[in-house]
Amino acid sequence: NISAIAESPKKEQLLYVGTDDGLLQVSEDGGGHWRKIDRLPGVPSDAYIARIRASQHDAATVYVAAENHQNGDFKPYLLKSADSGRTWKSIAGDLPERGSTYAIAEDHVDPNLLFAGTEFAAYWSRDGGQHWTRIAGLPTIAVREIAIQKRENDLVLGTFGRGVYIVDDYSPIRTSTAATMTSAATLYPVRDAVLYVPTVPYGMPGKGFQGEMFFTGDNPPYGAVFTYYLKEGLKTLKEKRTEAEQAAEKAGQPIRYPPADQLRAEANEEPPAILLTIASASGTPVRVVTGPVAKGLQRVAWDLRAPAHQLPPNRPRSELDELFGDPLVGPYVVPGEYRVTLSQRVGGVVTELGGPATFKVVMDPQAAHTMADQDARWRFQEKLQALRRDIAGSLELASSTTTRLEAIVKALDATPAAPRALHDQARGVQKRLNAILVAVRGDRSLGARSVPMPVAISERANTISNELNRSLARPTATHEQQYQIAMELFAPERAALRQLVDTDVPAIERELDRLGAPYTPGRIPRDSAALFSSTLARAAAFSIRQ
Structure with missing residues (x-):
């Protein structure tokens, strides 16, 4: 049977x-005549011919x-002929x-870049098949078919029972050499990025509320x-110590408990990080993104945005945050x-490893926006980001000050010598702070009851930002007007x-x-000795009055 x-x-x-049954047939006249090949070097005579791939570079x-594998033989058999099948080499x-071979593909740019699918994984070779490297990220599964999407340089892998996997833009592999693979680090060429606003077809990130049955x-x-x-x-001090201890245990050597200084250094260590710093053509820093620190080929994407106006909250984002919350992204x-x-x-x-x-x-070639539109959008969003940064910082400061004032009021209640005027002063400051919060972020007590309220300053600025984050158009006259109103309202509150x-x-x-x-x-605590002396003096004065 033809396979x-x-x-x-x-x-x-x-x-x-x-x-x-292990036979190959070659025709050079469109099937009129056939030349039989009944022996492939090193391959059992009745092996199954799983895949044939004619070169895209050489006829x-x-x-x-x-x-x-039908005969209990799981060895890989990959062969190449440079003379239309007359001679072969492994x-x-x-x-x-151990790993039967089912598929092979040749890169459309570099004939020495090959891909192979086996019983347990997929591999790539940069030197025509002399050395192979496993493609990471796949489950342990048989890879039965390999195809290449030439325009995008995508590698498509068809597996037996685990679906289709796509390696997006494998072109960096073409530039891999023995030198790059032995150097400490290599940054590969970067493909041009298309600027557009991704669609949200289901109204929310991902598949929204379509459910798990919706694939x-x-x-x-x-x-x-x-x-x-x-x-x-890149490994932490603790990871390095753990590896050394495991190696010592394997070698039968004693393992010493680490000294206190070493444990303290491990506890206080900042985790190692990989930093990718993006700058404009003039050298102005634009963004820093972090990437995986594990060995091997790694990949990270920059979303073509500047930094957000504030840091994310110091807690994991919940599912509701992801669906309805402020995405905290820059323009x-x-x-x-x-x-x-x-x-x-x-x-x-920080040590530079590669680049620039x-x-x-x-x-996007289908977009109607001009460079003038983009420049106008960027200039407006720069000043809008500055306003949102000031508003967010003021709200954070007001929130922490609220906590301080609540503690102050409690401390006054616990201090018998505190005069009533000081109590009134603290509560008066609380009221003024609450008025600032109402103006900047809105009245939460009334908002929770759906009572109509004036538009808060932060809401005004955030609405402009949310609209512009979903568009690449220049700001409208309404955006400019609302920004000016927010600036004028915020200045006295700040x-x-x-x-x-x-x-x-x-x-x-x-x-x-x-x-x-x-x-x-x-508050910075006062000197305890001075405070103790002051307390003694007040106690003595109290005793004399008694």
Whole structure:
């Protein structure tokens, strides 16, 4: 039975046919006459011809993948002929001895870049089959078919029972050499990134509320994709110690309990990090993204945005946050030329490892926006981001000051010597702070009851940002007007908050110190000896009065 067939893309009427009993047939006249090949070197005579692949680069070159698992033989059999099947050589190289071969493919740019599918994994070879590297990220499964999407340089792997896997843009492998694979780190060339606003077809991220029965596949990552290679991964001090202890145990050597200084250093260590720093063509830093620190080929995407106006909350984002919350993203950058460098941060010291690699951010060719639109959008969003940063910082400061004032009021209640005027002063500051919060973020007590309220300053600024985050258009006249209103409303509230935080609250805290009140957050504790002497003096005065 015929099990494989291939037609040469370079020479018309050159055909290859393989059968399930180990035979190959070659026709150079479109099937009029056939030449039989009944022996392949090193391959059992009755092996199954799983795949034939005629070269895209040379008319006389052809590849064959054969397997013999039906007879209990799981060796890989990959062969290449450079003379239309007259002579053959094995290109199985250093593939694992156990792993039948089912598929082979040749890169459409580099004839020495090959891909193979086996019983347990997929592999790539940069040197025509002498050495093979396993493709990471796949489950342990038989890879039965390999196809290449030439426009995008995507490798498509068909598995036996586990679906289809796509390796997006494998072109960095083409530039891999023995030198790059032995160097400490390599940053590969970066493909130009297309700037557009990703759609949300189900109204929310992913598949929204469609349920688990609704199947969707992941798209390639949006933005500029950076690929880099680490010969060795970055490890923490604890990981290094653990590996050394495991090696000592395996060698039968004693394992000593680490000294206190070493344990302290491990506990206080900042985890190592890989940093990819993006800058404009003029060298202005635009964004820093972090990447995996494990050894091998790694990939990370930049979403073509500037940094967000504030840090994310110090807690994991919940599912509701992902669906309805502020995504906390910065504005899209403008099209143009950018460059990226690869660095590592170990022990707080940043060391450059590779780059810079230059790439372009280009507009979607179907978009109607001009560069003038993009420049206007960026200039407006820069000042909008500055306003949102000030608002977010003011709200954070007001929130922490609220906590300070709540503690101050409790401390005053616990201080019998505190005069009533100081109580009133603290509560008056609380009321003024609450009024600032209502103006900036809105009245939450009324909002929870769906009572109509004036638009808060933060809501005004956030609405503008949310609308522009879903578009690449220049700001409208309404956006400009609302921004100006927010700026004018926010200025007096910020001044009032500064007066309250810089002057009013510290004045109350100084009185608390003088009265020996319990400690409250935000105060630097007084010298205990001086405080004790002051307390003794007040106690003595109280005794004399008695």
